[in-house]
Amino acid sequence: MTRLIVGAGGGGDAVAAAMLHAALYGEENPAVILTYAWDRLLIDAVPGPRRPTDFTGLERLTPAVWTVPARARPIAPAGSTLPRLAAETPHTFALIDPYQGAEGIIRQLEDAVRHLEPESIDLLDVGGDILARGDEPTLKSPLADALTLAACCQVNAPVRLLVAGPGLDGELPPEEVGDLLGPVVHTFTARDVEVISSVLEWHPSEATALLAATARGVRGACELRDAGPPVPLTDESPAVHEVDLDDAVSRNQLARAVMATAHLDEAEAHSREICGHCETDRERDKAPWLGEQLPAQLDPAVIRAQLDQFETEAHARGVTHTTFHRITEALNLNGSQRTELRQLLIDGRPEQYDAPLWRITTRAG
Structure with a gap:
């Protein structure tokens, strides 16, 4: 009995898929998780999603679908979290290649379905930006979700759309998508998080x-990268909602526009037209600057003084928690130093580590 879970966006959805599978279906039979290799410059220095030719060591699942085993490696300068995910979880991670647009993803999905004959197919999105109209000012990364939604609604098999942690991606507030959210199929708990606890120690998904922090009981307001409005961490945050697939497509203008695309650049053009931007353009603009940002020496005394200043300002904004990605950004450090910085902070102030988030305090408090 095989379950197929499609990660709607990037690597974070793949991690959440592993948690979802254990919670809903148990751990006896691992899932096949179909996902993008798109780490948004956090791990990967190359803009855009990776395709099979960007890896060595892939294994063919079907004529149209490749899996990423633990021994696979991205070809430098590309990077990917998928080989390590494959090493630390029991699941099979299969690669979504969007370079032939939604039509290509449909072929990959139907090929996988014919081969696996899965017991169920779930399309999982953490945060809910898959339900965006496209014109929301806070929307940052709609393209991947729109392509998977467009493909899943056309595949010749029943697909269930699940949205976990509405609003937790910082792109759409929960009230923006609340009218589409259907019944709660599960609310994650601390026990559910155990299956991905080691992954959360290194994976960059905010x-x-x-989602994991709220499942463990963390509540408050979390500031993410780019210092957007703090994301509320509430009792509703760990919930997984079923959403009617047709309703999602009716709302998502970009998904409807990309349905017949045969190339990624066609989909990008639709994103620019409908959303006013495209995340691949942003990555292309940002990548050269990140490449020039050299790692700095992490002086503990300097880091702690900078952290104190950041926490004082964040506290004044009503922030109770933040991510290590945001701290790395706020301290103007190279993204490659996030893991080293994280360990330095946890070693120095372990009481502020609300795994996997950092709790904001002030030295006066």
Whole structure:
């Protein structure tokens, strides 16, 4: 009995898929998780999603679908979290290649379904930006979700759309998508998080980090990268909602526009037209600057003084928690130093580690 779970966006959805599978279906039979290799410059220095030719060591699942085993490696300068995910979880991670647009993803999905004959197919999105109209000013990364939604609604098999942690990606507030959310199929608990606890120690996904933290009972307001409005961490945050697939497509203008695309650049053009931007453009603009940002020496005394200043300002904004990605950004450090910085902070102030988030305090408090 095989379950197929499609991660709607990036690597964070794949991590959440592992948690979802254990919670809903048990751990006896691992899932096949179909996901993008798209780590948004956090791990990968190359803009855009990776395709099979960007890896060595892939294994063919079907003529159209490749899996990423633990021994696979991205070809430098590309990077990917998928080989390590494959090493630390029991699941099979299969690669979504969007370079032939939604039509290509449909072929990959139907090929996988014919081969696996899965017991169920779930399309999982953490945060809910898959339900965006496209014109929301806070929307940052709609393209991947729109492509998977467009493909899943056309595949010749029943697909259930699940949204976990509405609003936790910081792109759409929960009230923006609340009218589409259907019944709660599960609310994650601390026990559910145990299956991905080691992954959360290194994986860069912010939305899945918030999902796990709220499942462990963390409540408050979390500031993410780019210092947008703090994301509420509430009793509703760990919930997984079923959403009618047709309702989602009716709302998502970009998904409807990309349905017949045969190339990724066609989908990008639709994103620019409908949303006013495209995340691949943003990555192309940002990548050269990140490449020039050299790692700095992490002086503990300097880091703690900078952290105190950041926490004082964040506290004044009503922030109770933040991510290590946001701290790295706020301290103007190279993204490659996030893991080293994280360990330095946890070693120095372990009482502020609300795994996998950092709790904001002030030295006066």
